[in-house]
Amino acid sequence: MTEVSTITVCVLNDPVIYVYWVSQGKKWCDLCKIFINNSPSSIRNHELGQRHKENVTKRIANMRDEKVAKDKEKKETARVLSQIEEKASRSYQKDISTFQNATSVGAPTSSEGTEWEHDTSSGYYYCKSNGCYYDPNSGFYYTDALGKWVTQEEAFAAAAKHSSGPIQKKPTFATPSLTSKSQNDSKAQRSTVNPTRSVNKPSSLAINKRKRPDNKSKVISEEEAAALKAREAARKRVEEREKSSLGLYKHWYVTTHYFLFEKLVKSMSWKSGAGNERLFK
Template identity: 60%
Template sequence: MTEYWVSQGNKWCDFCKIYISNNPSSIRNHELGTRHKDNVAKRLAAMRKENTAKEKEHKETAQALEQIEAKAQRSYQKDKAKLEEAREWHELDAEEWDFESSSGYYYHKTNGFYYDPKSGFYYSDAIGKWVTQEEAYASPHFASTTKKASSTSQSNKGNKPHNGPLPGRVVTTSLNPTRNVKAAPSSLSLGKRKRPGEKPKVVSEEEKSALKAREAARKRVQEREKSLLGLYSKPY
């Protein structure tokens, strides 16, 4: 039986980026060499450095998220405290609210706020628009003026709110009013328009005869055209 020689091929070293003979002795000699060991050490150092950078990035991201959450929590607690404080002051100065039957709004004698019980919105000249209850309570104009006047609210019980115009635009007339104006009828519907102070025209005898002749001529023309238009049929 004839034996054939078969090539063992080459083996690729990923650390050194070279090909070596694919046999145990060549592979062992290459792995024990200084070049291969240095390349392996460099690869491991690069991997450790990359992992360290990733861990640092993850830590920085987590710290940033924690700072954002802490800041949002502090802001929430601050707003909540302001809202609770404003609600407490609102409950304490309930006597300061007066109902205006003409407008249907409640008016606060101390801070000048209006309250609409139908919509639940508040209005103030300092804000310049209608806002929700939370926005009104969180407004510094609502709380500060209430605090300043809390000590003097008992002495000002007899004061009434001003009777000035209500906030916002008030429409007192219809948008499309119907005109109810009596005027003289037009002269066109009554007849020929006459100038004021105009005297009747005097017609002479010659003009009268000329008008009669023109009217007679017009009638003769109409009589001649009747047969042409087929309005009258001749008896046969």
């Protein structure tokens, strides 16, 4: 479809009429995915059609479903975040109360009447009767039977099973700093993973190294043996072929250079040429 357009141009007060053809563009319907004529009547007729109305209804339903899904996802995310925050808050309050109780009490108390002494070098409390350590900052206990920091009940139960009598010797160790200190303090106190391990004790990683089994002759098939034999023969052929180029098995390199040097000396006009010729006789 084309239409005729006219433009009137005034040149020297004389009207001049130019007539030319203009191509009419198409209009794209995003719902129906088709092109229609770009005229009011064509657009109106297309919008009143049954196909276009069904596409509009379908698009509105899809938009409504997407909005409901987004709202549901937002509510679920908010619920999960609230649960995480609530759990973290409870854990934080529990840690704060434990820390405050441990700091206020200082040395631990026990119903068994154990005596605790404070070690100034490590900052922990030590019990001679069961050999447990107590950290007032964290509120945990350490025993040789478990080898890790645990609660009071676990430490005392493990210590009772580990040894029935009192511990005669207290191991010395460097305690890790639990709070932020200066650089000099951190250099003075070197922390170790196991506090009861002696300084000069060899590491368990360096003992009982795994030994590799002896290399035994494997049983190979006839095809594999033939392939190995052919590869060895090819290697020898290549070696024989490259011997001459390497210059390691023949003296042609030295002989040729000696001959060239002799020829050069004879060709030079030296005053004592007769004496030099004797060198090559």
